[in-house]
Amino acid sequence: xxxxxxxxxxxxxxxVLAIEFKDLLISxxxxxxxxxxxxxxxxxxxxxxxxxxxxxxxxxxxxAIFIIAIKKTAxxxxxxx
Amino acid sequence: xxxxxxxxxxxxxxxILPALTFGxxxxxxxxxxxxxxxxxxxxxxxxxxxxxxxxxxxxxxxxRKNLLSALECLALLGFIGLSFLGLGKSxxxxxxxxxxxxxxxxxxxxxxxxxxxxxGVIPLMNFFVGLEVSCALTIIVxxxxxxxxxxx
Numbered sequence: 643x644x645x646x647x648x649x650x651x652x653x654x655x656x657x658v659l660a661i662e663f664k665d666l667l668i669s670x671x672x673x674x675x676x677x678x679x680x681x682x683x684x685x686x687x688x689x690x691x692x693x694x695x696x697x698x699x700x701x702x703x704x705x706a707i708f709i710i711a712i713k714k715t716a717x718x719x720x721x722x723x
Numbered sequence: 724x725x726x727x728x729x730x731x732x733x734x735x736x737x738x739i740l741p742a743l744t745f746g747x748x749x750x751x752x753x754x755x756x757x758x759x760x761x762x763x764x765x766x767x768x769x770x771x772x773x774x775x776x777x778x779x780x781x782x783x784x785x786x787r788k789n790l791l792s793a794l795e796c797l798a799l800l801g802f803i804g805l806s807f808l809g810l811g812k813s814x815x816x817x818x819x820x821x822x823x824x825x826x827x828x829x830x831x832x833x834x835x836x837x838x839x840x841x842x843g844v845i846p847l848m849n850f851f852v853g854l855e856v857s858c859a860l861t862i863i864v865x866x867x868x869x870x871x872x873x874x875x
Contacts, residue, residue, distance in 0.1 A: 694766070706772035706773065711867070
């Protein structure tokens with residue numbers, strides 16, 4: 643039960659941090675951390691299939707696509723590259 | 724896009740090979756443990772995506788879109804052909820189970836003993852699905868890498 647609360651609090655904290663950061667690279671890393679915590683929560687809820695998929699797709703593939711998109715555009719949110 | 728710094732390159736080289744091995748493990752044990760074709764294919768595609776991000780210039784030469792697309796079509800044809808092979812009884816009939824051939828060992832009664840040489844046609848279909856998913860997800864990242872020219 644205590645592990646559930648820790649995982650859910652970490653999900654909310656990393657999601658808020660991902661919105662608040664102006665450096666989009668750090669924001670993408672926070673999204674990956676949120677995805678990792680979400681996969682931990684799926685594992686705690688006894689759905690290991692979904693946890694493996696979430697860890698692979700959410701924490702790695704979407705992060706790679708975001709990093710490529712940031713490389714092709716600006717890194718900071720207000721456009722002052 | 725010239726790829727990334729030295730730190731990113733070294734760490735990604737240390738990660739890629741264990742990630743590929745883990746993906747193959749997940750696919751090969753798909754009928755025994757959690758996971759299967761899609762999950763293992765996604766893990767292999769993650770390793771290839773790390774390779775693509777870290778070594779952008781070299782990787783887009785080695786991983787070509789036509790080759791990946793041909794592999795994906797081959798895996799789908801293998802999947803549908805394997806399901807047509809069981810058409811003597813019905814579509815998707817498991818004709819290899821308990822036959823003594825490849826993956827044809829009979830499963831003993833009781834809790835899961837973890838014998839990998841069982842379950843008939845299901846591991847072969849897991850391999851085909853894993854190949855298809857890894858090629859398709861890599862094509863997505865490769866298309867994203869090629870999109871919009873090489874401005875930066």
